[in-house]
Amino acid sequence: xxxxxxxxxxxxxxxxxxxxxxxxxxxxxxxxxxxxxxxxxxxxxxxxxxxxxxxxxxxxxxxxxxxxxxxxxxxxxxxxxxxxxxxxxxxxxxxxxxxxxxxxxxxxxxxxxxxxxxxxxxxxxxxxxxxxxxxxxxxxxxxxxxxxxxxxxxxxxxxxxxxxxxxxxxxxxxxxxxxxxxxxxxxxxxxxxxxxxxxxxxxxxxxxxxxxxxxxxxxxxxxxxxxxxxxxxxxxxxxxxxxxxxxxxxxx
Amino acid sequence: xxxxxxxxxxxxxxxxxxxxxxxxxxxxxxxxxxxxxxxxxxxxxxxxxxxxxxxxxxxxxxxxxxxxxxxxxxxxxxxxxxxxxxxxxxxxxxxxxxxxxxxxxxxxxxxxxxxxxxxxxxxxxxxxxxxxxxxxxxxxxxxxxxxxxxxxxxxxxxxxxxxxxxxxxxxxxxxxxxxxxxxxxxxxxxxxxxxxxxxxxxxxxxxxxxxxxxxxxxxxxxxxxxxxxxxxxxxxxxxxxxxxxxxxxxxxxxxxxxxxxxxxxxxxxxxxxxxxxxxxxxxxxxxxxxxxxxxxxxxxxxxxxxxxxxxxxxxxxxxxxxxxxxxxxxxxxxxxxxxxxxxxxxxxxxxxxxxxxxxxxxxxxxxxxxxxxxxxxxxxxxxxxxxxxxxxxxxxxxxxxxxxxxxxxxxxxxxxxxxxxxxxxxxxxxxxxxxxxx
Numbered sequence: 001x002x003x004x005x006x007x008x009x010x011x012x013x014x015x016x017x018x019x020x021x022x023x024x025x026x027x028x029x030x031x032x033x034x035x036x037x038x039x040x041x042x043x044x045x046x047x048x049x050x051x052x053x054x055x056x057x058x059x060x061x062x063x064x065x066x067x068x069x070x071x072x073x074x075x076x077x078x079x080x081x082x083x084x085x086x087x088x089x090x091x092x093x094x095x096x097x098x099x100x101x102x103x104x105x106x107x108x109x110x111x112x113x114x115x116x117x118x119x120x121x122x123x124x125x126x127x128x129x130x131x132x133x134x135x136x137x138x139x140x141x142x143x144x145x146x147x148x149x150x151x152x153x154x155x156x157x158x159x160x161x162x163x164x165x166x167x168x169x170x171x172x173x174x175x176x177x178x179x180x181x182x183x184x185x186x187x188x189x190x191x192x193x194x195x196x197x198x199x200x201x202x203x204x205x206x207x208x209x210x211x212x213x214x215x216x217x218x219x220x221x222x223x224x225x226x227x228x229x230x231x232x233x234x235x236x237x238x239x240x241x242x243x244x245x246x247x248x249x250x251x252x
Numbered sequence: 253x254x255x256x257x258x259x260x261x262x263x264x265x266x267x268x269x270x271x272x273x274x275x276x277x278x279x280x281x282x283x284x285x286x287x288x289x290x291x292x293x294x295x296x297x298x299x300x301x302x303x304x305x306x307x308x309x310x311x312x313x314x315x316x317x318x319x320x321x322x323x324x325x326x327x328x329x330x331x332x333x334x335x336x337x338x339x340x341x342x343x344x345x346x347x348x349x350x351x352x353x354x355x356x357x358x359x360x361x362x363x364x365x366x367x368x369x370x371x372x373x374x375x376x377x378x379x380x381x382x383x384x385x386x387x388x389x390x391x392x393x394x395x396x397x398x399x400x401x402x403x404x405x406x407x408x409x410x411x412x413x414x415x416x417x418x419x420x421x422x423x424x425x426x427x428x429x430x431x432x433x434x435x436x437x438x439x440x441x442x443x444x445x446x447x448x449x450x451x452x453x454x455x456x457x458x459x460x461x462x463x464x465x466x467x468x469x470x471x472x473x474x475x476x477x478x479x480x481x482x483x484x485x486x487x488x489x490x491x492x493x494x495x496x497x498x499x500x501x502x503x504x505x506x507x508x509x510x511x512x513x514x515x516x517x518x519x520x521x522x523x524x525x526x527x528x529x530x531x532x533x534x535x536x537x538x539x540x541x542x543x544x545x546x547x548x549x550x551x552x553x554x555x556x557x558x559x560x561x562x563x564x565x566x567x568x569x570x571x572x573x574x575x576x577x578x579x580x581x582x583x584x585x586x587x588x589x590x591x592x593x594x595x596x597x598x599x600x601x602x603x604x605x606x607x608x609x610x611x612x613x614x615x616x617x618x619x620x621x622x623x624x625x626x627x628x629x630x631x632x633x634x635x636x637x638x639x640x641x642x643x644x645x646x647x648x649x650x651x652x653x654x655x656x657x658x659x660x661x662x663x664x665x666x667x668x669x670x671x672x673x674x675x676x677x678x679x680x681x682x683x684x685x686x687x688x689x690x
Contacts, residue, residue, distance in 0.1 A: 052643050053642075053643070054639055054643075055635070055639065075642070075648075076639065076642040076643055077642040077643075077645055077646060077647050077648065077651075080642065080643055080644055080645035080646075081645040085643075086643050088640065088643075091640070092634075092636045092637050092639075092640040094637045094640065094641070094655070094658065095658060095662075096655075096657070096658025096659060096661060096662055097641075097654055097655070097658045102641070102644070102646075102654070103644075105646055105650065105654070106641075106644035106645045106646055107645075109644075109645040109646055109647065109650075110645045113645070145658075146640075162644065166644065166645070
């Protein structure tokens with residue numbers, strides 16, 4: 001079966017700065033949930049940024065194929081329209097841009113790219129209501145400007161809600177658990193679990209094993225000093241909890 | 253002072269206009285004095301502090317002159333349609349500064365309301381304009397804008413007069429369209445609201461060619477009167493636009509102004525508001541959106557004389573291309589004007605490395621018990637916001653447009669306009685974003 005995402009020998013740095021990714025190899029298949037763990041500074045967020053096309057990083061070597069296409073050659077907006085979704089660690093507040101207006105523009109941009117008809121206001125609202133129900137979210141978030149005045153938990157739930165609306169083939173969740181209390185973590189995790197789908201891959205980047213109690217991954221990888229130094233199945237996370245990352249870093 | 257020959261072409265135009273005009277002798281006399289005053293004054297120069305950022309060259313090099321009556325193509329109802337409020341209004345269209353009855357319409361005026369062209373008012377109710385052209389309304393030192401006001405006094409062809417008797421509420425908005433072709437239009441606006449009266453006035457400046465709109469507005473609000481004033485300035489980019497607005501507010505009067513400035517190669521709006529009574533309030537929400545080689549100056553002076561008056565100014569600038577925006581804001585609090593609460597904020601968004609902005613909010617405080625703040629910012633579009641939008645599939649151009657619209661629309665939303673007015677302003681903002689945003 002062809003992989004949804006194939007990363008080979010990926011190296012990246014901040015222009016003029018140090019190398020952060022030092023040769024990443026990773027395969028993710030449709031329907032799979034992968035967790036990427038590792039200590040601070042290992043390159044986890046850089047990996048998600050590079051995959052999403054955030055400016056400010058320079059890929060110096062390696063390839064990333066998404067559905068067999070060169071992902072790195074696509075601008076960020078095209079990647080998103082092709083089904084790559086990044087749930088931000090720090091969702092950005094955008095005063096003056098209404099959440100609904102923004103989301104409808106985003107959704108219809110993707111539909112245009114796929115040759116589908118755009119949703120009119122009524123169809124869009126119907127889709128919104130279905131997803132809100134699925135994720136058990138109130139509709140008050142929608143009337144506000146994008147992320148403005150949202151609590152940390154609301155911002156993360158808004159990311160998952162956007163994911164539910166945009167229905168990506170590949171979702172990268174960057175530290176979606178950070179800053180959440182236990183109730184918010186459970187709510188966000190439930191949302192992600194409901195979005196698991198045989199056609200969708202999810203890559204979770206996290207600092208804490210805790211998230212994996214709620215969203216059980218198929219594969220767990222440890223990223224240390226810019227490389228994936230160990231991989232395993234879901235039981236591997238529990239083992240890591242016991243042994244820590246340090247010995248893996250040494251081995252690498 | 254050096255004698256300049258600024259006035260020579262205007263003097264000739266003045267003589268031509270007077271030869272055909274039919275108006276009271278006192279007015280002709282007044283015009284003549286104004287013409288003489290302008291000859292002494294000339295246009296302001298960049299040596300004057302309040303004019304050092306404004307480049308008048310596009311106007312003064314070859315100033316457009318007033319058209320003879322009937323010159324220039326009349327706009328059609330269809331060509332005006334995009335500029336009109338979507339509700340019933342009392343509409344007065346001025347073409348090159350002359351009232352165009354064929355394009356004007358409106359329901360029957362309620363009792364206590366006088367609304368007509370200046371020419372009509374001079375014929376039927378000259379008493380309403382008694383003293384309106386003598387001296388100058390408003391306080392403060394005489395600045396360079398007086399040259400434009402004086403030239404207008406000498407050359408004005410027509411205008412609009414709105415007078416409300418005390419306690420009168422005019423629900424239907426007054427809609428004034430200033431349409432210019434490639435000529436100069438010197439028009440006047442006189443608004444007098446009696447105690448407790450309320451009115452809404454929308455002024456839209458359209459047309460252009462290489463014309464010049466030079467408007468003078470005089471607003472007098474008696475105790476408790478409320479005027480909502482939306483101004484949309486949208487002439488072609490070859491045109492010049494100058495406006496001198498003066499308002500005097502009595503006790504508890506409220507002047508709520510909102511302006512959207514997008515038109516003209518050169519524009520300058522001088523607003524002077526005197527809060528003469530106690531507990532008067534002046535609110536100004538404005539956005540200037542410029543592109544190409546456009547330059548716009550907004551100069552606002554609020555003189556606080558009474559007790560417990562409020563001024564709130566929020567001015568947003570969006571500057572693309574090689575445009576140049578200027579905000580000059582002064583709040584002057586007179587001795588004894590205690591309880592003054594004044595806020596001035598000018599925020600600017602530079603969309604290109606060639607765009608420039610000069611901003612100068614100032615406070616002159618001579619009273620003890622006041623609450624005044626002022627601030628100015630200049631920045632560019634937020635990269636993190638741009639990436640966030642793109643990471644959701646929105647293309648960079650649309651993302652930039654969304655952020656610019658969000659920045660500017662705030663000036664309209666915060667003005668608290670009624671929906672038809674806010675809708676008109678938002679429509680115009682989108683028109684600019686569609687055509688002007690680079």
